[in-house]
Amino acid sequence: MMSGSAFRCLIWLMPLMSVVVQAKLSEPTGQIEGRAPTVAGTLFLAIPNGDTVNNYAIMDDAWRPNDINVSVDTTDLTLSDLDGDCVSPLSCTATVDDAEDLLVWKINGTPLTTAQLAASFNPQFSGKTLTVSASAPVTALSSTGAPNTAVRVLSTETYTVMVPNPMIRVNGRVFPINTGFPRTGWQAATFDFLMDGTTTDTNSYYIYTSNQPWVTVSSTGQVSFQGTPSSSTKSVSITVTPRYGATENPVFTYVFTMEKWFMPLGRGGTWNLRDSIYRCTYNGWAVAQYLDIKGVGPNPYGPATMYGEWGNLLGSWSSGRSGYYIGGETAGTYVALNPYDGSLNAGASAAMCALSSL
Structure with a gap:
């Protein structure tokens, strides 16, 4: 039989036992979740x-x-x-x-x-x-x-x-870049690249570099002859590259070789035939020949002639002259050339000169 003191002790411990029995560990926790980068x-x-x-x-x-x-x-x-x-x-x-x-x-x-x-x-x-x-x-x-x-x-x-489609435009005519144009020229002559094939609208997206000082190319693709070529500078290479990258390779290199070079004589003055011939024949120049300007036969506007390549561009630097003396088809004869359309006139007021050799 439990004594009174033991009974009292048991009663006192029962709440503690209850607490011990009811207490337990919580479920284990996982790794703390953060945020993704x-x-x-x-x-x-x-x-x-x-x-x-x-x-x-x-x-x-x-x-x-x-x-x-x-x-x-x-x-x-x-x-x-x-x-x-x-x-x-x-x-x-x-x-x-x-x-x-x-x-x-x-x-x-x-x-x-x-x-x-x-x-x-x-x-x-x-x-x-x-x-x-x-x-x-x-x-x-x-x-x-x-x-x-x-x-x-x-x-x-x-x-x-x-996507480039380069063409050449001169005096309103458009043609491919692989024709060898030009083989004739004169100081201040110009022609244009058409990088899209029809207009100059996309020309400024390219960089143009000439290897000869007498040939310049503007940022809009206009080629201009600013001097006179010599036998050592007559071959020209114009390299065209993209201005805004995507490739460091040139789009193309435009190559031509000047064969005949002309100079209209007598700006601001008037000379008869004898004086015109005299003024042309110095420092390697001579009177230009009809066959070099226009040519004859079934294709008078053929390659390597002034009108064959440039059309009626003589008028652009004729200074209002009605005609230029040039050598005729027969040796020792002279005719008067209309600078606007290539026809022959009754008279002239100056001569068209040409370098005797390049």
């Missing part, structure tokens, strides 16, 4: 060699729209993490999944077809201007924290790109 910014486009595309870039003839991809360059991307996992000495990286890029090509606002995307720029888009934009998934990765990765789709800007 983020990436923002603008992607670039890349040409086949990996170089980035600039706005108003020139596309190589042999490339196809499908050859242009999103660049893996992450220079303009910004990485951040609200948990500080991108702050030094910790770090974050971004990776562009260019294999999953999506490009949108358009011409005049109309998307290109599958066939157009797979074909070379030339000839299908020669002289045309296109636009292209793209997007691709980008993965942001932090070296610490959890979660430590996230994927976001980013985009490029919309680029305007051009």
Whole structure:
């Protein structure tokens, strides 16, 4: 039989026992969840060699729209993490999944077809201007924290790109660049490149470099003869390169060799035939010959003649003269040339001179 004191002790311990029995450990907790890193910014486009595309870039003839991809360059991307996992000495990286890029090509606002995307720029888009934009998934990765990765789709800007179709325009006529023009010329003569094939609108997107000091090319593609060639400077190369990149290779090099050089004599004065002949025949000059100016036969405006190459441009520097003396078809004879249309006049007031050799 329990004594009274023991009974009282048991009663006192019972609440404590109850507390002990009711107490237990809570469920174990997992790792604290943070926030994933983020990436923002603008992607670039890349040409086949990996170089980035600039706005108003020139596309190589042999490339196809499908050859242009999103660049893996992450220079303009910004990485951040609200948990500080991108702050030094910790770090974050971004990776562009260019294999999953999506490009949108358009011409005049109309998307290109599958066939157009797979074909070379030339000839299908020669002289045309296109636009292209793209997007691709980008993965942001932090070296610490959890979660430590996230994927976001980013985009490029919309680029305007051009496909050249260079032509030459002289006195209103347009012809290809591979004709060898010009082989005749005079100081102050000019002609224009048409980089889109029809106008000078896109000429300023190119850089023109001449290898001879007597030939200059303006920023808008106008070629001008500012001096007199010699036998050592008569061969000319004009290199045309894109102003805004996409390729460092020249679009083309325009080459010609001057064979005949003319000079209208007597600006501001009037000379008879004898005086005109005398004034022409000095320092290697002579009176220009009819066959060099116009030519005869079934094609009087054929290659390597003044009118055959330039048309009726003599009027542009005739200073209002009605005629120039030139050598006739028969040796020792002279005729008067109308500088406006190449016809023959009854008289003249000066002579057309030519370098006797180049």
